[in-house]
Amino acid sequence: GAVVSQHPSWVICKSGTSVKIECRSLDFQATTMFWYRQFPKQSLMLMATSNEGSKATYEQGVEKDKFLINHASLTLSTLTVTSAHPEDSSFYICSAYQSGESPNEQFFGPGTRLTVL
């Protein structure tokens, strides 16, 4: 199957700082990338959908000015958590999708664990 990587896998930051998380599709071009957040013992919640070269579409309740998403190329999307606070501590997972390819599935990255002190 296709491979999606995330970097970093784990990050600790101080409250008020910004953190950037990268999501890369390593062996295919992703027309669409998705960003999810997963709190302990809870389901993955979609935060936003991004298409290469377009502005991201955010889910209801997700602050677009706080979670900046850039999908500058077909293999790279970034999520920047601005002015992070302890309540932003979570597991952030990206997925990538290539339109028109079979199977019709999203390939998930390994996730990034963010801890805000």
Add this chain to the structure above:
Amino acid sequence: QKEVEQDPGPLSVPEGAIVSLNCTYSNSAFQYFMWYRQYSRKGPELLMYTYSSGNKEDGRFTAQVDKSSKYISLFIRDSQPSDSATYLCAMSETGGGNKLTFGTGTQLKVEL
């Protein structure tokens, strides 16, 4: 009410047992149904992908979808310790490449 409800578990079974995992949903527009396996601190990996109602089998895994009851199941035969993970159901209105709505996941432990 959540769009997708999943038995919370945790579920502990002996090696070799048949495991049944289930989800119910409320959105009748869901057409695509998926099961993912997620190991601790890892991203989900796709196990089964089905469209509309019916059964699908792949090795030891069988997925069932009953749209009339808004109920889906995943069966694991001859369970192995390596099957120990969290299993998430996911659904979509328009296909796997679009918005997925996940269940909370069922933690499974297969013991020797």
